Amino acid sequence: VDVAMPDLEVRLLLEAIFDRFHYDFRSYAMASLKRRLSQACNRLGVTTLSGLQERVLHEPESFSMLLQYLTVQVSDMFRDPEFFLTLRTRVLPVLATYPSIKIWCAGCSTGEEPYSLAILLHEEGLLDRSIVYATDINAQALREAAAGVYPLVRLRGFTENHRRAGGRNSLSDYYHSAGASSQSAIFDPALRRKITFSDHSLATDSVFSEVHLVTCRNVLIYFDHELQTRALRLFAEALIGRGFLGLGSKESLRFSEAAPFFEDFALPERIYRKRSAA
């Protein structure tokens, strides 16, 4: 199946998925969605989107596989170290003035970002009075995130990012080998205890808590313009007055109607601040 698939077939498939499984991809950015659907068709051995639709409606395990294609994002711990360095030096000092700190990591995938945030909070002496809400629509990714286990081969990159993010300790202080002959590392359960992983959809769910900082990085690029604005409105609603919003390094508010809710705080790092009147 090539990516020249008709939009009509895509829309029919997404309607069917929403109706049957209550996952709403109807407002995802179409171009990258088509590529993912094409890959899923190849993997499942079907030649049309109609064929894919029949498979997922009649074989639920096929839907689980499709869901992985549609949702799983690969991230790294401390991805874009300058972002985390700026959180450390400019945002956390402001958050430290509150008696308790709540952070919403929206679209946390397999957990690299919430663990990075927990480590950052620990190093700045704030973890004890903080909660990180980490949400995603992919239950399997959330289970992996909650386990806090990552392949050792990825740790070298994580370690370098952490160092560049101004890490005060060695990253190895926060994990140990998952077993004698294991090729994986497990992160400190003390970090895990400050993170609440839960299922939440930016497309269909509403605000669940008031928070001081929202991070939602490299998620909005997969949404269309309307859904992006819906998500940004949710963030504005969840944030306290003068709360912070962190986006991915190539995301911005420039093309969104939700832009007036926020002002620039650290533009190169894509950190925004909610306007007091918003």
Place this chain on the structure above:
Amino acid sequence: MTRGFDLVVVGGSAGAIDALRVMLSRVPADFPSAVAIVIHIPADGPSLLPQVLAIPGGPPMKVAEDKEPIVPGTIYFAPPDYHLLVESGHTFALSLDERVHFSRPAIDVLFESAAAAYGDRLVGIILSGGNADGARGLRAVSDAGGMTVVQSLESSEMIAMPAAALQAAPNSIEVNVAGLAQLLRRGDEVQSA
């Protein structure tokens, strides 16, 4: 043959910067189409291509942003480490999906999405490069009725990419470096004689 186009997509890797410099050197400030360019570059660090390739008095050049409307007369570059895609509403989109031909940005990703969005109002140009990225994309441009151009093998520093592109889209026009300079020279049309 001359025809009007709304978008020109360009892809290349090793050896493409020199070809690109020549190709862009004659683009007039009032060039009526948008141009979107994917060159394989290292994932870390900012994209310096708009500065490196800037032409005094030429059209504006910038790194494309997510959800940015595609404006005629502007030359856009894919940001490092992101795929650049075109949506049917003629806006750009970015993605961090897996690499294609070990590349992100990948030429195939830009070209295939642009073909779906622009159909026969599209020109695809493949320059010098060392792998087969872009071949599938150029085929998609051709299948959608767009015009396809490939840098000639004799003038390419690395031939793997143009050779694969010619094989995938055999009706492509082959041009040497001098021809590249002529290609986007006129304000009202892409030259393809």
